[in-house]
Amino acid sequence: MVRAPCCEKMGLKRGPWTPEEDRILISYIHKHGHVNWRALPKQAGLLRCGKSCRLRWINYLRPDIKRGNFTKEEEEAIINLHQMLGNRWSAIAAKLPGRTDNEIKNVWHTHLKKRLIKQNQAISDTKKHSKTTITTKSESSQSESELTNPASNSLPMSPQQSSSDVSSVTAVTTRETNDHMEEENKGEHEVVDIDSFEISFPAIDESFWSDALSSDGNSSQSTLDLGQGMINNDDQFQIDQSLFSSVDFMGMGYDCNAKSEHDGMDFWYNILLTTEGESMVPLF
DNA sequence: AATGACGCCAACCGCTGGGGT
DNA sequence: AACCCCAGCGGTTGGCGTCAT
Numbered sequence: 001m002v003r004a005p006c007c008e009k010m011g012l013k014r015g016p017w018t019p020e021e022d023r024i025l026i027s028y029i030h031k032h033g034h035v036n037w038r039a040l041p042k043q044a045g046l047l048r049c050g051k052s053c054r055l056r057w058i059n060y061l062r063p064d065i066k067r068g069n070f071t072k073e074e075e076e077a078i079i080n081l082h083q084m085l086g087n088r089w090s091a092i093a094a095k096l097p098g099r100t101d102n103e104i105k106n107v108w109h110t111h112l113k114k115r116l117i118k119q120n121q122a123i124s125d126t127k128k129h130s131k132t133t134i135t136t137k138s139e140s141s142q143s144e145s146e147l148t149n150p151a152s153n154s155l156p157m158s159p160q161q162s163s164s165d166v167s168s169v170t171a172v173t174t175r176e177t178n179d180h181m182e183e184e185n186k187g188e189h190e191v192v193d194i195d196s197f198e199i200s201f202p203a204i205d206e207s208f209w210s211d212a213l214s215s216d217g218n219s220s221q222s223t224l225d226l227g228q229g230m231i232n233n234d235d236q237f238q239i240d241q242s243l244f245s246s247v248d249f250m251g252m253g254y255d256c257n258a259k260s261e262h263d264g265m266d267f268w269y270n271i272l273l274t275t276e277g278e279s280m281v282p283l284f
Numbered sequence: 285a286a287t288g289a290c291g292c293c294a295a296c297c298g299c300t301g302g303g304g305t
Numbered sequence: 306a307a308c309c310c311c312a313g314c315g316g317t318t319g320g321c322g323t324c325a326t
Contacts, residue, residue, distance in 0.1 A: 090314060106293050
């Protein structure tokens with residue numbers, strides 16, 4: 001069953017807004033606010049559906065909207081936030097005052113995604129010449145789909161994700177034996193393709209996401225005690241601080257690698273951590 | 285000057301989750 | 306528990322402007 005678009009009902013207007021409509025909407029919201037978007041157009045005397053009014057206000061008419069081109073800083077922030085959050089445009093917009101989710105989404109699709117694809121293409125071309133890594137995966141460059149939703153393939157599953165969605169974890173899981181650790185330091189390690197390396201992870205316990213990571217600033221390593229959770233109930237993530245990438249996402253967190261042992265093998269994860277006072281918690 | 289290709293972006297569509305009954 | 310209503314979200318579309326031929 002296909003639902004008819006709301007605006008098709010009874011001659012409601014669609015398409016671009018006129019300055020007069022804008023004026024009516026602004027004036028009404030200034031006087032009465034927007035408690036009920038559905039009722040608003042009728043009360044304001046607009047031949048639009050509530051949804052259309054809401055969108056026009058949120059994306060264009062709000063007084064705190066910042067118009068004009070995105071600055072370099074804003075673009076970099078979007079790239080970083082997209083790395084962390086994926087296509088959660090509203091969450092990204094919340095970090096960029098004056099910018100709307102729609103605007104950010106458009107900028108991403110029209111500028112930033114293309115730019116990143118080019119950059120990654122260049123990086124992968126460079127790697128092809130210098131690579132010593134044993135790779136079981138076909139040597140394809142980062143795909144557009146990976147760029148479209150990096151958060152889903154570079155992080156442990158979020159509480160919103162299905163715990164049966166194993167591929168989102170395995171997508172960046174690299175397998176290393178303990179022996180490979182030293183090799184890794186020399187820049188060599190085995191990268192295991194998710195398609196050819198199958199392993200089932202137990203479901204993530206909800207408590208994982210709320211457990212705090214205690215950080216020991218003095219030692220070279222700190223330990224993230226997962227409590228019950230990620231791989232099995234006894235697991236701990238060894239966070240090797242030397243492996244912190246030192247990337248500080250706008251003061252909100254750190255990008256680091258984490259290791260967990262499972263069936264005699266070490267599994268490495270990329271985790272984003274955010275600081276909350278003294279402790280650090282997994283961002284996702 | 286005409287026209288087709290392309291890029292941008294405002295607006296729309298359909299889905300989802302929360303709250304109320 | 307089931308249903309309805311609504312706001313909010315992310316994906317998609319279509320119109321318009323610009324550029325290349």
